Amino acid sequence: MIVAVTGPTGELGRAFLRALQRDGAITRVLGMARRPFDRGDLTKLEYRQGDVLDPEAVDALARDADVLVHLAFIIMGGREETRHVNLTGSRNVFKAARKHVERLVYTSSVAAYGFHSDNPQPLTEDVAPRGSERFYYSHQKAELERALGEEFPGAYVLRPCIVAGPDAPMLLRQLPPKPLLIPDPGTRFQLVHHDDVATALVAATKGEGEPGAYNLAGDGTISLTDLARATGRFAYPIPRLLLEPAALGANLPLVPTLAQWVNALRTPVIMDTGKARKQLGWRPRYDSRATLDELVRAIP
Numbered sequence: 001m002i003v004a005v006t007g008p009t010g011e012l013g014r015a016f017l018r019a020l021q022r023d024g025a026i027t028r029v030l031g032m033a034r035r036p037f038d039r040g041d042l043t044k045l046e047y048r049q050g051d052v053l054d055p056e057a058v059d060a061l062a063r064d065a066d067v068l069v070h071l072a073f074i075i076m077g078g079r080e081e082t083r084h085v086n087l088t089g090s091r092n093v094f095k096a097a098r099k100h101v102e103r104l105v106y107t108s109s110v111a112a113y114g115f116h117s118d119n120p121q122p123l124t125e126d127v128a129p130r131g132s133e134r135f136y137y138s139h140q141k142a143e144l145e146r147a148l149g150e151e152f153p154g155a156y157v158l159r160p161c162i163v164a165g166p167d168a169p170m171l172l173r174q175l176p177p178k179p180l181l182i183p184d185p186g187t188r189f190q191l192v193h194h195d196d197v198a199t200a201l202v203a204a205t206k207g208e209g210e211p212g213a214y215n216l217a218g219d220g221t222i223s224l225t226d227l228a229r230a231t232g233r234f235a236y237p238i239p240r241l242l243l244e245p246a247a248l249g250a251n252l253p254l255v256p257t258l259a260q261w262v263n264a265l266r267t268p269v270i271m272d273t274g275k276a277r278k279q280l281g282w283r284p285r286y287d288s289r290a291t292l293d294e295l296v297r298a299i300p
């Protein structure tokens with residue numbers, strides 16, 4: 001099986017490449033992102049530099065593959081830049097997939113559901129991914145799932161919660177420097193380890209279970225206070241209603257996107273992962289707390 005991967009150099013991509021290298025059913029891996037990348041001991045990988053905004057580059061990547069896995073995305077960035085890469089780039093990928101491959105795997109996100117107080121808890125895949133208008137990452141993820149339904153019905157759509165682990169430090173990098181305080185509205189949230197997302201990506205790549213949406217999260221939950229303590233910071237409780245970006249304080253060096261995430265945490269978004277366990281045979285090795293511990297151990 002030949003697998004093409006967009007965005008293999010990212011937090012999830014690197015874990016996925018290692019998992020593909022270990023899997024005997026995968027013969028070749030074709031990877032494409034913009035930066036140079038040294039494949040090291042990933043002997044199955046043929047890496048090329050390319051941009052998902054270039055339809056010809058995407059077409060050439062998909063042409064030789066059986067399965068296309070689309071990970072390329074801008075998570076932390078401005079509204080316009082992210083919109084261009086995420087929507088136009090992803091549409092290029094979906095179109096090339098329809099032309100060339102038998103299976104498409106796309107990583108959406110828990111954020112696709114949006115942060116709505118009338119959503120059930122925990123969320124199952126039956127809940128419509130409505131997104132949240134004022135949180136543009138969430139809005140784009142929901143919009144893209146709709147586009148995917150038109151361009152490639154029958155794709156695998158994985159919806160991880162926040163990903164963390166030794167190779168996924170984005171969560172830590174977004175925290176304010178010590179000893180600043182983190183406001184905690186008390187809402188609990190899930191984490192998933194990058195290696196556990198990688199095993200789900202491999203299962204989808206190989207066509208386990210039925211195509212469709214799959215929630216991915218480690219067992220259990222953590223709070224922002226747990227995150228603060230584990231990283232040598234302090235948290236203070238704040239009523240959920242007060243939690244607007246402005247309330248975080250003008251002097252906190254938070255990028256707008258993190259302020260949006262924290263603000264979004266006013267509404268809990270806990271996912272049920274029973275479908276992935278049943279259909280993909282997914283058995284995550286790390287729960288949410290162990291994922292946090294792995295992250296902090298690797299990046300003190």
Ligand SMILES: NC(=O)c1ccc[n+]([C@@H]2O[C@H](COP(=O)([O-])OP(=O)(O)OC[C@H]3O[C@@H](n4cnc5c(N)ncnc54)[C@H](OP(=O)(O)O)[C@@H]3O)[C@@H](O)[C@H]2O)c1
Pocket residue numbers: 006007008009010011012013032033034035036050051052053070071072073074075085089107108109110159160161162163164168170
């Ligand atoms: N990390 C999380 O917490 C999380 C949670 C849920 C879902 N997800 C989803 O999982 C997917 C992968 O996320 P990640 O954490 O691996 O993100 P990441 O670490 O930011 O990596 C993004 C990847 O996309 C590539 N990329 C960005 N723009 C590109 C372009 N124009 N053309 C080609 N490649 C491009 C990047 O490489 P270059 O910069 O070199 O091009 C990189 O390989 C995304 O769809 C994300 O939304 C992530």
